[in-house]
Amino acid sequence: MAMLVVGSCWVPAQSCSAATGTHQGQSVPSSVETEHREINERLSKLLKAGGDTARAAQVVETLLRPHFVKEEQFALPPLRALSQLASDQVPGDAHELERLADQLARELPGMLAEHEKIHGALRRLQAAAKKEGKPEGVQFAQALSAHAAMEEQVLYPAAVLVGKYLKLKAR
Ligand SMILES: [Fe+2]
Numbered sequence: 001m002a003m004l005v006v007g008s009c010w011v012p013a014q015s016c017s018a019a020t021g022t023h024q025g026q027s028v029p030s031s032v033e034t035e036h037r038e039i040n041e042r043l044s045k046l047l048k049a050g051g052d053t054a055r056a057a058q059v060v061e062t063l064l065r066p067h068f069v070k071e072e073q074f075a076l077p078p079l080r081a082l083s084q085l086a087s088d089q090v091p092g093d094a095h096e097l098e099r100l101a102d103q104l105a106r107e108l109p110g111m112l113a114e115h116e117k118i119h120g121a122l123r124r125l126q127a128a129a130k131k132e133g134k135p136e137g138v139q140f141a142q143a144l145s146a147h148a149a150m151e152e153q154v155l156y157p158a159a160v161l162v163g164k165y166l167k168l169k170a171r
């Protein structure tokens, strides 16, 4: 299947709007979208860096692509509701966001296992980049590790909580 890597959108080409990062009616908060886009751009450069660094970056890319698709399809869109819920408003697509948050809760162990695999690939990338004197590879590995940690500690739990809160509200 043809994949489109434009902006933060790492999904099948026919369902992706490059301008907004939205697909299948969903969108992620713009701050997260920006961070994903920067990760994509930095990784694209590393893929052209040559040597073991590029080979290690290719492994990261292979693991990261399907992971980002899941994040953009169901893990991160529930976060769009946070500011409205904090202002005692209920978003119009509450049912859909609840469904996506439930999907994240079910798939969370798999998402965390993917992070572990990505961390392993990043360690190899960091080692190759260090050996070949390519500091951008080391910095990228550190930045992507920090991104994953933020997701595990803040974004994923917040998205699951959105679903639980919407359920409580609907009672
Ligand atoms: Fe992410």
Ligand SMILES: [Fe+2]
Residues within 6 Å of the ligand: 067, 071, 115, 148, 151
């Ligand atoms: Fe992630």
